[in-house]
Amino acid sequence: MKTALFLAFLSLPYTISAHFIDDTVCSEMQAMCFDIGHGSSDEGTFRFVSPHNPGHGMETYLSRSSVMTGDKELGFMTRDERLAMKIDNQNPLYMLVEPLLEGVQRRLDGKEVLQILSIGLGAGSVDMYLKSLENRPNVTSVEIDPIMVKIAKNYFNVVEDDFYRIVVKDGIDVLKENSQENRQYDAVLVDACTGNIFDEVVCPAGAFLNKEAVDLLYGNLKKGGTLSIGVLLGQETGSGKTIVQFVKSLLIAFKNLCKTREIQGVQNLVGLWTRS
DSSP: OOOEEEEEEOOOOOOEEEEEEEEEEEETTTTEEEEEEEEEETTEEEEEEEEOOTTOSSOOOSEEEEBOOOSSOGGGSOHHHHHHSOBOTTSOOHHHHHHHHHHHHTTTTSSSOOEEEEEOOTTSHHHHHHHHSTTOOEEEEEESOHHHHHHHHHHSOOOOBTTEEEEESOHHHHHHHHHHTTOOEEEEEEOOOOSOTTSSEEESOGGGSSHHHHHHHHHTEEEEEEEEEEEEEOSOOTTSHHHHHHHHHHHHHHTSOEEEEEETTEEEEEEOOOOO
């Protein structure tokens, strides 16, 4: 049986033509605040969440989702009008969603309902895209910070139902509980980030960068299952030793063989490993 692991190194080369910060929400757990705003680029109009960083002239988007726009351009809309725009889950910013979902997409045509564990809610764009599909999977989303859940629900139209639930808990603890109860998934998505652009590695968060976490992720997968991890390096990358050691741990657990490819201008490293 084969298990595939996908590592998506995300860089954002598009040109932003409009940019507005419309609200700010603060997290006691992370001791930082997050901006919710709107922007336009060659991809279209989107809502974003980013670390509140008033000293910088550039935003680092932790998550973005397409919005349904009317006749007005963003610059001619009020703050309330921009925040009232609905999220367009059926037309996501696919250049960002597709790398994380490549291992899932090719299996959605079957009759079986896929069981997916998604660690790191962000704005819920990946989860809500999965929810919008006709042959939708059963998704359990894990988020450590209740404020991120509030942001996702209040600003990005994230709604729970029988096939989609949010668990507010440490992702590592959930992986350990699953291992103890022998609970496994067809796919595990890890898009958990620190929120600090000055960390050596922003995504995944530090708790996932060690061998123990890699072994837990491996154990949470069914044979033939897929693991997708979004990786974003910070502005202070240092020697790169942390990410190199992380990749080595993945290579050992998932048995080598990787390739790289370009997706709509976003450089993604896609690694494929075989599990016996």
